Amino acid sequence: MNVTIFDNPKLISLLETCKDLPTPPGVAEQIIGLSADSNSNISALAEVVSLDPALTAKVLRMANSPMYARAVKVESLEQAVMMFGWNGTLNLALSFSLVSKMPCSSKKGLDYNFFWKRSISAAVSAKHLAKVVGIDVRKEDLFLPGLLQDIGMLALDKAVPDLYKEISENQHQHKMVQKVEIDKLGADHASVGAWLLEHWGLPQRIIDLVAISHHEERYAKVGNTTPAENCIEVSNVIADCICSDEDKKDYHYAANVCEKLIGLDEVGFLENLEGISQEITEAAAIFELDVGDPRLINCIAEQAKELLLLRSMETLKTAEELHHEAENLESKAKKLEDSVKLDALTNIYNRGYLEISLKHEFELSVQRNSPLAVVMVDLDYFKKVNDTYGHDCGDKALVYAVEILRSCVRGTDSLFRYGGEEFVVVLPNTGDVGAESLASRIVEAFGSKNFKFQEEISFPLTASLGVATQGESISFDNWEDLLNIADYCLYASKANGRNQYTLYKEEDAANSATG
Known part of the structure; x- marks a missing residue:
């Protein structure tokens, strides 16, 4: 919140006329x-x-x-x-x-005990971080601006006596204090503190550090800042962790700010928080300030470690849950995609996906100058199966036919249900010899045994096939022509007695061209 006292002339006038400023x-x-x-x-x-x-x-x-x-x-x-x-x-x-x-107690308004506890915590944190970061100043140089970053609260408590009285129960929530100041006065205590220190004649470097100490937008826009400014900002956040009420301590946020501004990871944050906690009790004793039970201060690092570990476990749990959710969504998406591609009865690719797949394979065949074969399969006299034994038997026969086809095709081949009792096999990188070999295996597999439906029904189920190849001895203009020729050969097999395959040959293409 980048607000300054100079945005509010009335506040400046109020401070200048106050007879009781520090x-x-x-x-x-x-x-x-x-x-x-x-x-x-x-x-x-x-x-x-x-x-x-x-x-x-x-x-x-x-x-x-x-x-x-x-x-x-x-x-x-x-x-x-x-x-x-x-x-x-x-x-x-x-x-x-x-x-x-400076005053150290008050019956109403500002909580001075908490004020000095937070001030000494920020000062020690700033001094400690200066050493950790290794900036080109003595670590004591940041102690005073750390100590004075809240000095504006002393001035505001005198100039606007009821300001902090209204939020007495929430003074330990520093961000809320800052928000109330801005809402009521148009400036926060960091800006007022810089104004006060300028009137005191303190060095400009100290004034500047106090002025920026509460600018949270620096956390998001790190880059145009100095190491000293970053240390002061982090000291402000660490002071919040140390001094806030137990349920308001946000160690995770502090660790993130620490890593963002001064490059200290979570382990480094915890190690230095322990050192800072010890130094606070030592400094408070020298300054003769009451910061409460030293044991509570010294156990802050351990508390932070436990809370960050718990947060990490929760994050890990959340990550695992998100991972499982992503897997479930991926599985559902795949099922949905498959439902669009697959035939519901036989669980092989459907005609719609055949058109997409065959078009793609045909284009690859042309680009790579590699052969491509298509085998069309039609079950012989299948209408009689439905008429004689019913559609339930017919459905089982279709599933049986797919099992036979799957046992014959290679891993690189694709199997489709074209419609009714017709099927298509697409064979990439396959010419006449390979296509004929597959067609022969299919005819033989169908003829080798009977289809059985229930215990009392058994009958032979044969197939007629049409085979066409592209890119070896014959080239087609498009994938539709290739498929139509395979269909043409299929009907030739049926016309010649069924239970066989017909391969479209070069002389057939020549006769078709001359005819």
């Missing part, structure tokens, strides 16, 4: 002044920090905390400043001084 304490003002002075140096910064004993103690405590795991103890402020560097010391010193002087 202001940086004296030490923080001096540190901010040093950041704006191009002639200042680390020694000057150390001198300002040393004026506040409590601040000095916190900087030293941070330097010696497990978050840095140094083999040699840092004994002096000068050593700590050298370790953190100019920007790192500046950021940490400002962080300590601002937190120590």
Whole structure:
């Protein structure tokens, strides 16, 4: 939600006239002044920090905390400043001084305990991620913008006292808080925070990072962003995971954002979440902030692991269900496709599909200059079967005939029911010799045994065949002519006594041409 305070002049006026806005304490003002002075140096910064004993103690405590795991103890402020560097010391010193002087409790309105818990969580996350990503800054440089990304809420709580009171029960849902701010004020607290920090005179790099910290459209449009901006955005999402109510923690979303923006996969996300959780309790102790039971913070990574594992199992289950559903749909689609192609009684291809298939095979034959044969089969005297024994017997005889034909054809051949008791066999890459061989096998197979229907009915079932080939010695203009010639030869077999095959030969074609 890319909204800014500058879209709402009334809000700017309200903030400017508010007498109770947060202001940086004296030490923080001096540190901010040093950041704006191009002639200042680390020694000057150390001198300002040393004026506040409590601040000095916190900087030293941070330097010696497990978050840095140094083999040699840092004994002096000068050593700590050298370790953190100019920007790192500046950021940490400002962080300590601002937190120590900002309000930490309220009877109504903003939940300050939750506010600081979320702020320290975001700050630690940003610092930790800076190290993981390996960006060209000290990791402390992202601590302050992480800490201050919600600072605008403190200003809004003073300028619009009833804003957060109305959503007191939902303040732990950060996206809802942001939506309420935009709906009521036309700007969110990230934009207000950037405005406030600009008035304080903080460095522009910190202001810019706070301003973009809640821009969710960056998740979808990653590419024109810096690693520091990505770390701040991810720190915002991780802070939501750590601080939200149990039923509102969305670890899956956080893991996705983490992978999208900083390239950390789910395993890396969980490993770093564990480290971040430990560092939060350490940082909270140094900042003297109450973040609740440390054991609950430290078990967040384990909880995330369990929830992500459960989500993965659910996803796997869903994937399996979708796979089974896809298989079922594919099976149904195939059955539907077969029902269009197949003859219902004999379960072989029907006449409609013959026309499609034979046309395709004929075109291939012409393109490849390869032979193609067609054998037409007609059961002899089949009308008598139906008239004498009934259509049930006739249907069984047709199924029997198909069994015989299937036993004769090759795996590369295709068998079709042309209509009634007529069948067609299409033989790719087959000339006269192969076609005659098949026709002979079919005639012999039909004549080798009787068809039996029930126990008392048995009779011979023979067939007459017509055979035509294309592309060897004879070429046809189209597939229809090839099929018609096979049909012509079939009737020649019937005229010559049935129970035989007739092959269309080259001399037949010559006689037809001269006749």
